[in-house]
Amino acid sequence: MSEMKELRDIFTEYMRLNYISALLGWDQQVNMMGYKNVAGRSEQIALITKLIHKRLVSEKTGKIIKKAEKLNDLNDIDAAMLREAKRAYDQEIKLPEELVVEIQKTAALAQQTWQKARKNNDFKSFIPLLEKTVELQREKAQKLETHPDLYSTLIDLYEPGATYDWIANIFNPIKPKLINFVKKLNSASNKPDDSILNKEYDPDKQYELSYEILNKLNYDFEQGRQDRSTHPFTTSLGSLDVRITTRTTEPFPACITGTIHECGHALYEMGIMKDLHDTILCTGTSMGIHESQSRMWENVVGRSKEFWMYWYPTFQKYFPENLKDYPMEEFHRAINYVHPSFIRVEADEVTYGLHIILRFEIEKDLIDGNIQVKDLPEIWNSNFEELLGIIPPNDTEGVLQDVHWGSGYIGYFPTYFLGNLYCAQIYNKALEKMPNLSDDYKKGEFSNLLNYLRENIHQYGSIYRANDLIQRVSGEDLNSAYFMEYLEKKYYPIYGL
Amino acid sequence: MSEMKELRDIFTEYMRLNYISALLGWDQQVNMMGYKNVAGRSEQIALITKLIHKRLVSEKTGKIIKKAEKLNDLNDIDAAMLREAKRAYDQEIKLPEELVVEIQKTAALAQQTWQKARKNNDFKSFIPLLEKTVELQREKAQKLETHPDLYSTLIDLYEPGATYDWIANIFNPIKPKLINFVKKLNSASNKPDDSILNKEYDPDKQYELSYEILNKLNYDFEQGRQDRSTHPFTTSLGSLDVRITTRTTEPFPACITGTIHECGHALYEMGIMKDLHDTILCTGTSMGIHESQSRMWENVVGRSKEFWMYWYPTFQKYFPENLKDYPMEEFHRAINYVHPSFIRVEADEVTYGLHIILRFEIEKDLIDGNIQVKDLPEIWNSNFEELLGIIPPNDTEGVLQDVHWGSGYIGYFPTYFLGNLYCAQIYNKALEKMPNLSDDYKKGEFSNLLNYLRENIHQYGSIYRANDLIQRVSGEDLNSAYFMEYLEKKYYPIYGL
Numbered sequence: 001m002s003e004m005k006e007l008r009d010i011f012t013e014y015m016r017l018n019y020i021s022a023l024l025g026w027d028q029q030v031n032m033m034g035y036k037n038v039a040g041r042s043e044q045i046a047l048i049t050k051l052i053h054k055r056l057v058s059e060k061t062g063k064i065i066k067k068a069e070k071l072n073d074l075n076d077i078d079a080a081m082l083r084e085a086k087r088a089y090d091q092e093i094k095l096p097e098e099l100v101v102e103i104q105k106t107a108a109l110a111q112q113t114w115q116k117a118r119k120n121n122d123f124k125s126f127i128p129l130l131e132k133t134v135e136l137q138r139e140k141a142q143k144l145e146t147h148p149d150l151y152s153t154l155i156d157l158y159e160p161g162a163t164y165d166w167i168a169n170i171f172n173p174i175k176p177k178l179i180n181f182v183k184k185l186n187s188a189s190n191k192p193d194d195s196i197l198n199k200e201y202d203p204d205k206q207y208e209l210s211y212e213i214l215n216k217l218n219y220d221f222e223q224g225r226q227d228r229s230t231h232p233f234t235t236s237l238g239s240l241d242v243r244i245t246t247r248t249t250e251p252f253p254a255c256i257t258g259t260i261h262e263c264g265h266a267l268y269e270m271g272i273m274k275d276l277h278d279t280i281l282c283t284g285t286s287m288g289i290h291e292s293q294s295r296m297w298e299n300v301v302g303r304s305k306e307f308w309m310y311w312y313p314t315f316q317k318y319f320p321e322n323l324k325d326y327p328m329e330e331f332h333r334a335i336n337y338v339h340p341s342f343i344r345v346e347a348d349e350v351t352y353g354l355h356i357i358l359r360f361e362i363e364k365d366l367i368d369g370n371i372q373v374k375d376l377p378e379i380w381n382s383n384f385e386e387l388l389g390i391i392p393p394n395d396t397e398g399v400l401q402d403v404h405w406g407s408g409y410i411g412y413f414p415t416y417f418l419g420n421l422y423c424a425q426i427y428n429k430a431l432e433k434m435p436n437l438s439d440d441y442k443k444g445e446f447s448n449l450l451n452y453l454r455e456n457i458h459q460y461g462s463i464y465r466a467n468d469l470i471q472r473v474s475g476e477d478l479n480s481a482y483f484m485e486y487l488e489k490k491y492y493p494i495y496g497l
Numbered sequence: 498m499s500e501m502k503e504l505r506d507i508f509t510e511y512m513r514l515n516y517i518s519a520l521l522g523w524d525q526q527v528n529m530m531g532y533k534n535v536a537g538r539s540e541q542i543a544l545i546t547k548l549i550h551k552r553l554v555s556e557k558t559g560k561i562i563k564k565a566e567k568l569n570d571l572n573d574i575d576a577a578m579l580r581e582a583k584r585a586y587d588q589e590i591k592l593p594e595e596l597v598v599e600i601q602k603t604a605a606l607a608q609q610t611w612q613k614a615r616k617n618n619d620f621k622s623f624i625p626l627l628e629k630t631v632e633l634q635r636e637k638a639q640k641l642e643t644h645p646d647l648y649s650t651l652i653d654l655y656e657p658g659a660t661y662d663w664i665a666n667i668f669n670p671i672k673p674k675l676i677n678f679v680k681k682l683n684s685a686s687n688k689p690d691d692s693i694l695n696k697e698y699d700p701d702k703q704y705e706l707s708y709e710i711l712n713k714l715n716y717d718f719e720q721g722r723q724d725r726s727t728h729p730f731t732t733s734l735g736s737l738d739v740r741i742t743t744r745t746t747e748p749f750p751a752c753i754t755g756t757i758h759e760c761g762h763a764l765y766e767m768g769i770m771k772d773l774h775d776t777i778l779c780t781g782t783s784m785g786i787h788e789s790q791s792r793m794w795e796n797v798v799g800r801s802k803e804f805w806m807y808w809y810p811t812f813q814k815y816f817p818e819n820l821k822d823y824p825m826e827e828f829h830r831a832i833n834y835v836h837p838s839f840i841r842v843e844a845d846e847v848t849y850g851l852h853i854i855l856r857f858e859i860e861k862d863l864i865d866g867n868i869q870v871k872d873l874p875e876i877w878n879s880n881f882e883e884l885l886g887i888i889p890p891n892d893t894e895g896v897l898q899d900v901h902w903g904s905g906y907i908g909y910f911p912t913y914f915l916g917n918l919y920c921a922q923i924y925n926k927a928l929e930k931m932p933n934l935s936d937d938y939k940k941g942e943f944s945n946l947l948n949y950l951r952e953n954i955h956q957y958g959s960i961y962r963a964n965d966l967i968q969r970v971s972g973e974d975l976n977s978a979y980f981m982e983y984l985e986k987k988y989y990p991i992y993g994l
Contacts, residue, residue: 016544019537020517027520032738036719040516040735040775047513051548222533238537241529278537 003068004078011280021048023237030227056092080463084280094143103136107408114406121396131373137410151367154411158287161465167414174480185338188495192333199322203248210259219263232258234265239277242269264297271458286466291419299349306441308332340388342397354387356417424483429474500565501575508777518545520734527724553589577960581777591640600633604905611903618893628870634907648864651908655784658962671977682835685992689830696819700745707756716760729755731762736774739766761794768955783963788916796846803938805829837885839894851884853914921980926971
């Protein structure tokens with residue numbers, strides 16, 4: 001099995017180069033705010049990217065993979081290692097360098113243009129570069145050819161194994177259910193009042209609190225850090241170095257829920273078994289499963305009544321001017337206020353899925369050439385009304401709101417909602433085993449849930465693809481019924497229904 | 498001249514890899530304090546080191562250098578670029594890989610052993626690894642063969658162009674002068690009292706103050722940062738990214754003087770002309786010249802009476818409990834108290850040179866095989882008494898105090914004292930041009946000195962070797978008379994002599 005050893009070594013170097021690249025990115029976002037010149041850093045990142053590419057497409061790598069493919073009786077880890085190695089190799093070797101460079105250049109330009117366009121509510125100025133982006137992504141999908149249809153090939157980049165049809169079969173039936181559910185909540189006579197969240201909360205105190213919560217959630221500060229950045233993110237700079245960032249933006253408590261979200265991502269990466277460290281399997285298996293972990297901690301735990309039964313007195317001590325005489329139950333209802341809104345990243349967990357379904361359907365049509373970039377604002381607004389019952393007042397709060405398309409990420413959006421669905425199904429299983437799990441939260445105790453997730457999800461890293469993993473955990477395929485059940489159980493009491 | 502273009506490109510990549518390596522090191526020292534596992538980071542650094550080596554020793558690099566050496570009429574920049582490229586190439590190509598690995602391994606072990614030995618005052622336990630280190634450094638010098646004698650070859654690694662003889666000719670005559678000067682100050686009837694510095698000063702306030710001073714000294718926070726670390730240092734992570742670190746250790750005001758010291762290093766790197774950015778010349782030309790800059794800001798400016806005429810009121814506001822009723826003149830005398838002491842890094846600027854001469858002479862004898870490692874404590878103590886009139890009470894405060902030898906840095910020490918000498922000679926020239934320079938400091942104005950240094954030193958990066966540079970600045974070779982003159986002018990008034 002010397003082939004497997006060689007393969008492992010090549011991809012250990014590949015992982016280390018990726019960790020170095022991640023450090024260059026982390027440092028730029030955390031430590032270089034206000035720097036005069038980031039061109040030098042961009043050159044450094046480009047150099048590392050080139051070295052990663054070179055390492056990957058070497059003749060040696062191709063030969064080893066071919067040899068390893070002839071091996072029989074690989075164990076789960078070796079089989080997965082070969083699968084992921086081949087996947088990484090194919091992605092690099094199938095794409096001509098000119099195409100890769102063109103995609104990078106276009107993304108750099110498109111991002112700048114998008115930023116201005118969003119600021120000035122000027123979709124027209126973004127059209128040429130978005131058209132080019134779509135064309136380049138089509139070309140990329142044609143070269144990769146992972147699936148017969150182009151959009152599935154793009155989806156597969158973020159959710160390995162998933163296809164358009166598979167996702168559509170899940171999203172289509174849940175769509176009307178969500179629409180009706182939102183309508184039902186909206187018709188309730190006693191809706192939550194979230195005005196308490198619009199008061200002023202000292203940003204430094206918010207940050208301090210977020211640190212306290214991270215500790216309680218078992219984020220390990222001996223193999224990670226928390227820092228501030230403009231956009232919160234989680235990044236692994238090593239198998240034992242998983243860092244998160246926090247921002248203190250309005251409305252309250254976005255800083256807290258955002259931190260818990262990133263903590264969920266980090267706990268996943270921190271929980272990967274030692275045998276996988278520094279191998280290509282030492283990372284979450286898909287964006288959807290990753291998102292299931294971040295959302296479980298953010299929404300299922302972090303917005304539960306039991307969580308706030310423990311934390312609210314602390315929050316009252318930090319912000320007596322706002323919360324001293326404000327009842328916990330009302331605060332809990334405020335942070336679970338469901339209502340159609342324009343901006344995806346500010347949406348509640350019920351309407352969120354509809355924001356994603358909108359994008360999923362548009363992306364499919366864009367890639368298939370059924371709709372034109374120039375018609376996007378109209379399509380966006382009309383579909384938005386159909387799904388959420390409101391029409392964005394402008395493109396800034398509509399089709400121009402997300403960074404993804406300008407960066408060339410087409411096929412990424414559906415993984416966010418898949419995350420919610422995976423989350424509900426996994427949590428349902430955890431509850432079967434520990435029916436009184438949420439009693440833990442009242443005591444500020446979160447390790448039983450974490451241990452369950454480590455045992456069933458985290459430790460495996462990328463050994464099992466998302467669909468295998470959910471089968472192993474729950475004994476069935478992804479099933480959106482658990483999500484609807486979760487929503488009903490949670491929101492009917494909050495809305496007095 | 499396409500050879501020069503190719504050469505420039507190869508070494509731009511080399512510099513970028515070095516910047517990346519510097520980031521890995523900076524991050525480890527600033528952000529990974531208390532991390533469980535730094536092994537992963539060490540592997541990343543080893544990988545980058547390997548890539549740098551590979552880039553450097555490629556056949557292509559050797560060929561280009563040979564071609565470029567045949568070119569005539571190179572301008573100053575191209576000639577220097579070729580010189581430094583060849584120097585870097587030779588250092589990598591002349592050393593067999595086994596030797597490099599052996600040196601690295603030995604240094605890792607020796608450092609650990611040294612730390613324990615110093616802690617336990619147990620020189621014996623350090624002997625075998627120090628012997629091996631000396632042997633490996635001798636072997637390294639034999640392979641490099643930059644100069645006929647081994648010690649000069651080692652010195653040349655840190656102070657390009659300098660030799661043992663050249664330095665000995667400078668150090669030997671100043672040695673008795675320094676000894677006498679210290680004796681003279683010690684015999685004064687009205688010596689400074691430094692007990693005020695042993696009071697408690699809030700570390701956070703010290704850090705805040707150090708930041709305020711950095712701003713006034715024109716450290717550019719748009720192309721650098723200040724952070725905390727266990728040992729203060731300056732590092733370039735890019736031509737426009739020069740970071741410093743600060744620690745708040747006792748005695749006061751070590752945090753402040755240490756920060757000003759690192760600021761001096763940083764201002765040098767920040768002042769290099771744009772044409773040299775991202776080239777192999779974009780760094781200080783030698784350790785001695787670098788140290789001349791850090792010490793000029795730390796000692797000549799930062800311990801001058803005029804500097805404190807401006808800053809003392811601020812310090813009084815920060816630390817009223819200690820300084821409110823304490824006269825500035827006495828404070829200034831306290832921070833310029835000259836007295837023989839055991840620890841080099843805590844020594845005043847007068848006795849400091851004697852600490853260095855001690856090490857310089859011992860290193861020479863060690864490398865030449867004239868003395869044995871096992872006899873070092875005895876030699877250290879007896880020479881120490883000769884130079885400073887006191888005997889270290891133990892090896893922890895004697896021969897075991899420095900990290901350098903255990904890390905394989907033999908030949909580095911003399912550059913520290915050369916820094917003091919270069920500094921005095923350069924500052925003397927600045928005073929010739931601007932006789933009232935120190936009046937600036939009374940007003941918190943430091944840009945005239947900085948502009949002088951930028952024009953005469955900083956902008957050139959590594960174009961001119963130290964001896965050429967000092968000739969260009971002052972019209973003569975390094976001359977220790979300026980340093981003695983500086984000391985007398987400064988210390989006689991302080992000591993009322």
